[in-house]
Amino acid sequence: MKGDICTAVFMPGGKRAEFKRGFSILEAAESIDLKIESACGGQQKCGMCKVIPTGNLSKPTQDELRLLTEEEVERGYRLACAATIQGDVTITVPMESRMREQRLQIEGIEQTVSLDPAVRKYIVELPVATLEDIRTDKERILERIKEVFGLDLEIEYGVYKQLPGAIRDGEWTVSVAVWNGKRTLSVEPGVVRHAYGVAVDVGTTKIAGYLLNLRNGEVIGKAAIVNPQIKYGEDVVSRISYATGADKNLERLQTSVIDAVEQIIKDTCAEAGVETRHIYEIVVVGNTVMQHLLLGVSPKYVGRSPYCAVLGSGDFRASDIGLKANVNVNANLHTFPVIGGFVGGDHVSAILATKMNESEEMSMLMDIGTNTEIAIGNKEDMISCSCASGPAFEGFYIKHGMRASSGAIEHVEINPETFEVRYRTIEGVRPRGLCGSGLIDLLAELLKTGVMDSAGKLNPEIESNRITTNFRNDEVEFVVAWERETGIDSDVVITQRDIRELQSAKAAMRAGAEILMLKKGLKEADIDVFYIAGAFGSYVEPANARIIGMYPEVDLERVKIVGNAAGSGAKLALISREERAHAEEIAKKVRYIELAAEPKFTRCYMLSHYFPFGAALTDNIRK
């Protein structure tokens, strides 16, 4: 201790803090960002911030003595919010008082977040009613929670129905699920600590869901299904068109996606042995149109210039949206903020997962899907755009295209001399078609072996029986797998028309990337990290994707495949309110670039159809 300056060493870990005498232990810990549990915000009410200090400290307060057991007092426990530091001290923070941190492994990136879900359960002991204390159950519970935890709660309508029974069945001890320190979601008799949540990424084509334990942040289940809205249109534009058609269409779209989300929740809960009534929150990310459709809000104007969304982030009672059967009746449904009509919550979520918005490094993120969103920037400034890439790389509109499931060819090599093909299928079974990564490999190999030229035209002159002309439509095809090898009643081929579809898709992505780089005045060498996201992205061979020109000529070492980053961001937001706040900041920070309004876009898009996409061509389109 020097003059008025004390030193505190926090154990385990040995973190040191220096500060003026008279600070509370809690304040000292906060000054070095060491997180100690506290529900009452340091008001000596909740008794959660127990620590074991040694050294020169203030005397225990009446509140401390009331909130600690006799045994704890004997063992030297103090409340961090009450004990003030009067000299150099060493403070042991026991396990139960440490604010839990959670390392979340998301494919390709690992993030550490403070576990602080919006939903928390409080165990409340109530004073028993007597003729002298005839407060209503409502007053009794609210006043007690205010007293002990310092929270001003509101009670949801449905909770009143549980209240009288829960209080008496629990013999005046109840467990209260609270959302965001504000809304009471449920009151259960006795001590029931279970609390679960679900993060959902609603893609145009695929819906992925993750079941998380909100008490420790663990992912305990996941499931993915095709978005059943597909029967009403395969891309966002056709969904908008359907939604704004006949009266009941919007409702149909909403119901179908809600049913799918319910199915995911039901399945993951059943597998993990979780009671669905303990699902208290659902965090949803999706592109702007998907989020509107889930809420049953018309996306009519999202699709018309200037492409305004009705809303981005919001918190709703899940049952209002139609999620009733497989969640707590008062569960909260949180939707993500959006950047614009075509850069939605899923992209905000993907940015959140990479934390590129907080980094000094210049990063680029390409989130590949039926719509491909691209962001570029760093902590200083970020811009983003949306490319209508279509679902070709997800296997749609491709003759033998398929999703990345059993039997899909996911990797391809072509012998440059014999043109013989080696391939690998998912689960090693007989091939049934081609998924995204297989298509990328195939294009790259066709190009390298000269089977396809730089304009994307298959060369019928190649001496191989794998190049054939379909007698029905005179179309040139390349046979990837012969009928005798496949699990279907035909060869697996790629047609000239397939290649045109894939060219359009990759051109849209590449043109978007180029425009953003132009806007920021950046070259490939300026990009420190290039993230490829999208469920599709996880299986991609970065070198091949670069060969076919899907993305700029960034050093392969700088490319990171981050899988379903949108889903990862949703998980982060589900278990951490801080991350949820970061998402809002991202949506405010990132500026939207409307590609259609960029004069260079059309030329850039046309030129981006070519293979390969070398430096010369890049220079050309940047003129």
Place this chain on the structure above:
Amino acid sequence: MKGDICTAVFMPGGKRAEFKRGFSILEAAESIDLKIESACGGQQKCGMCKVIPTGNLSKPTQDELRLLTEEEVERGYRLACAATIQGDVTITVPMESRMREQRLQIEGIEQTVSLDPAVRKYIVELPVATLEDIRTDKERILERIKEVFGLDLEIEYGVYKQLPGAIRDGEWTVSVAVWNGKRTLSVEPGVVRHAYGVAVDVGTTKIAGYLLNLRNGEVIGKAAIVNPQIKYGEDVVSRISYATGADKNLERLQTSVIDAVEQIIKDTCAEAGVETRHIYEIVVVGNTVMQHLLLGVSPKYVGRSPYCAVLGSGDFRASDIGLKANVNVNANLHTFPVIGGFVGGDHVSAILATKMNESEEMSMLMDIGTNTEIAIGNKEDMISCSCASGPAFEGFYIKHGMRASSGAIEHVEINPETFEVRYRTIEGVRPRGLCGSGLIDLLAELLKTGVMDSAGKLNPEIESNRITTNFRNDEVEFVVAWERETGIDSDVVITQRDIRELQSAKAAMRAGAEILMLKKGLKEADIDVFYIAGAFGSYVEPANARIIGMYPEVDLERVKIVGNAAGSGAKLALISREERAHAEEIAKKVRYIELAAEPKFTRCYMLSHYFPFGAALTDNIRK
């Protein structure tokens, strides 16, 4: 002006205020409780507090010049919140800037309240969306409302569905209905100022509803129907018993009362030509059990010692409660605070209507119904109790009892010599039965003429053919109207058993009143005002009610018949948030007395059966 002290005279009216130089006109007006309209709370944002001052004032601010039209500036208009007073001034407050006051005639009492309903409509002009301003509709409207009116709003889920259409159809001008400066209930295209509300008194036997225009506080419709829950039990105890029986019973009770409330709203709106979607709020008062049943919350523990309610006051989305078809989809339903399990929101409401809690005078309020609640006290202290008086005075369990409707005998006189009967029926038609006021008159007349003795026994020796013995059950009866005069196929009679029922009812009321007076140490002479309330009460002859001992021997001059005071209080709360806050204060202030726990109650109740209830008997029961 003397030194720094300025004088302001407000016109019309000529109210004077004295205060230090530099106050704004708005502050000066508030200092003398003169109310000027303002939505932004004096922040120079809303432009509603326009006044025309003369004298020495500060120069107009930029905000004033922006918010006033050129013409207004020329005519000398200023904003009361911006213009500060620099000397003696005269200020004309034009009609449109005066906060509307409303005189509400409630039967027997007239109250003046500031018109300040929880629901208010704001006309909002939005900046048009462009590619440079792609805020979501949500942000656009919330930020604009914050800017102009200083309100931080939340948007209800259902409103998002209206939002995009309303904004575009209204060409960027919308009308926003806001509840309590917080919840957005609806957004309509263009300028739509309509706003209505409904006050409902849910009695055990009768439901009364009033339709009010929230823009001027006028009652523009009313209706009353029998509470359809009656088929599940005639008093609160039997309703509790039914509600806690089979699974669906509670739901049945709720649905039936909700249907009745919907019917009242539908009918009154149709008659007044009001669109039901413009009903934005419903204020409900009822006894504690009725309020629970309306909310579908089990009253199980309300009926068991210590008689705790689950909740008293609350604000709910009416559609959550089941009120869907005939109100705005996001309308608010407000329930009243309660004093205890058996002194409910209707009694709080009746006290609110009389304002006895604010008075220096010692008041007593008897709100007669199937349960009769009694309150006694003044601004210093108040106590209340509930008496299980039963529905006899509402005509139930009485052979020829009926509600106060067409053909009911509402007034009776008996000639003491001939025993001939004169009566008056409602609407002057042939008698069909006896309503409450008729029964009271009849008892008093039977007593005065000696047809009935002080124990309530009919004297069969009376020489009149009106005294007969029913040959079926040997019961003595008194014929009030002969068959030839009536509108039914028999005489209208009162039986010995009827008299016993009525005795029990009045004994319960009287015993409650006596216990409260004992508790407060008061005698009749100490009661400055005695209020008789209850829809039933309006037609009562106070002298006769006193003769039969329904209430203590208070000077008749001090008796005020105030009709459905509970309904009146509900109306006050519907049009004034201040009154709603007063209701909360009343519920907190008034202490509940459990009669069953009072040692003197049983004896008092037994003795209270006697007629008449003179001073000697009073002295006796007070021993």
